[in-house]
Amino acid sequence: MDVETLRTFVVVAETGQFQAAADELWISQQAVSKRIATLERNLEVTLLVRTTRGSRPTLDGQVFLPHAKNVLTALDHAEQAVRPGSRPLRVDVLHRRIAPAQAVYRFYRSCPEMDLDVVTLSEENADQAAQAVLGGSVDASFRALPASQVPAGVSAERLLDVPLELLVGPGHPMADAAWVRSADLAGHRIWIPGIRPGSEWDAFYRALSGALGLNIDALGPHFGDEALMDALADTDSLATLVGSGDRYLWPGNHDLRRIPLREPTPVYPHVLLSRSGDQHPRLAALRDHLLTTRPRTPDDTWTPDWMAH
Known part of the structure; x- marks a missing residue:
């Protein structure tokens, strides 16, 4: 008809x-x-x-x-x-506690009339997220994707470098340090539960462990962020790594400490993936916001040499 x-x-x-x-x-x-x-x-x-x-x-x-x-x-x-510009800008942030989600939230706060749809493709690895961008199910995704794995038709731009920090309980030997040399973490157990084999996080932390000689493991079940915070507060031998822009909350009596890492500063580079050419009109505004508001990263940073730039 x-x-x-x-x-x-x-x-x-x-x-x-x-x-x-x-x-x-x-x-x-x-x-x-x-x-x-x-x-x-x-x-x-x-x-x-x-x-x-x-x-x-x-x-x-x-x-x-x-x-x-x-x-x-x-x-x-x-x-x-x-119709171009009519539907919401759909952005994958991987996890709602980490820096990309916080950056997108600040972008929304700067222009609340902007129509956004924030999603988490939590079961997808970086390659699959790139395919989601290419296929149009999301307009953009923040991922750590090797340059060699960026598919044709997808643009990758490193717009959000997040320095890692050590997170420890009050009894940890480094709890009172103003900052810690990354090399001094050798021999200390760094527990990051929930790392899925084959994920971008797995590749990043394997490269970090090899480059700086760190003992990073993901052994044991992951009962969530709250359980991780409880474990850190109850032991003097356990530490984890978090991004400086990540948002984690814990009870005040846990007295957890976030300690900057230096010489070098490990940086997790969140790459903004988007479709080449056919882009949502509001994506340019998000990109400009990230460029103008991103914090200055230290000069002595470390990232895997296979990371997209």
Whole structure:
């Protein structure tokens, strides 16, 4: 069934005049008559009858009219949903506690009229997230993706470098340090539960362990961030790593300490992935916000040499 034919029937039924419908639709009265005849022939019913005062729907026309309106309304909504700039900017932030989510939130706070849809493709690795961007299920994703694995059609720009910090309980030997040399962590157990084999996090921390000689493990079940904070508070031998822009909360009596790492400062580089060319109009505003608000990173940073730039 032709949409314009359906629209023509609705306009004739509402105006009560073939000529009025022709004027509104910017077509000839003959074209209106042909469209109505075609629709009635396809439905095998008479929808309109002409009178001395114009045209009015038949009983079948009255039954058909609300359904025709609903179809046209649904089509209008569908077109509006995909019109450039009309639908929300859809961004994958991997985890809602970490720096990319906080950066997107600050972006939203700077322009609350911006329509955003923040998602977490938590089961996807970096390659799969890039494919989600390429396929259009998300407009952008923050990931640590090797340059060699960025697929054709996807742009990768390093816009959010996050220095890592040591997080320890009050009894840890380094709890009172103003800052810690990364090399001094050798021999200390750094527990980061929940690292999935084959994930970008797994690749990053393997590279970090090898480069700086750190003892990083993900042994044991991961009962969530709150359980990790409890474990840190209850022991003097356990530490973990968090991003300086990550947002973690714990009870005040835990007295956990965030300690900067230096010489070198391990940096997790969040790369903004987006489709090349066909981009959401609001993505440029997000990119500009990240460029103008990102904090200055230390000069002595470390990142894996395979990270996209």
